Amino acid sequence: MSEDTLFKTALTRAMRLCSQSEYCTGDIRNKLHSWGVSENDIEKIVILLLEDKFINEERFTRAFVKDKFTMNKWGKIKISSHLRAKNISGDIISAALDTIDNDLYKKILSDMISNHRRIVKAKNQYDLKAKLLRYGLSRGFESSLLYDLLHDIEE
Helix, strand or coil: CCHHHHHHHHHHHHHHHHHHHHHHHCCCHHHHHCCCHHHHHHHHHHHHHHCCCCCCCCHHHHEEEEHHHCCCCCCHHHHHHHHCCCCCHHHHHHHHHHCCCHHHHHHHHHHHHHHHHHHHCCCCCCHHHHHHHHHHHHCCCCCHHHHHHHCCCCC
C-alpha cells in the first residue's frame, strides 16, 4: 500500500472513529501508530482532526469525567490520574472536575461506603474503618472526605 493511500485510509478510519465516540489526541496517536502510520503522517492526521473538530480535548475530558463519575463511581483523584496518563492538560482536567456537583459527589461516596460496609467482614471497629478507608481510596476519593465520613461511624 502506498504512503498516500495509507494516509487517506488512516485519516478516514480516524474520522469514523472520532465521529462514533470521543477520543483524545493521545488515544488517536496510539491507534494510528498501531495501524503502522508514520510519525509525520500521524501529526498531519491529528492536526486535520483537530481543525475539523473531530477531536476536542475539552469535550473529551468533560465526557470522560461524566462517564467515570456517574457510571463507574470513580472519585476525582482516580479520574484525574487517568486523564493525566492520557496527557490532558491540568487546566482542562480541573475545569472538567469542577462540573461535578459536590453534594452529589458526597452522596455517592456515602452510598458507596454504606453498601460496601454491609459486605465487609471486620474483627472490630478499627479494622472496619481501615477496610472502608482503603476501599474509598482505591475508588479515587479524597482521604479528607473519607475521614469525615468514617468519623461518623458509631464507635
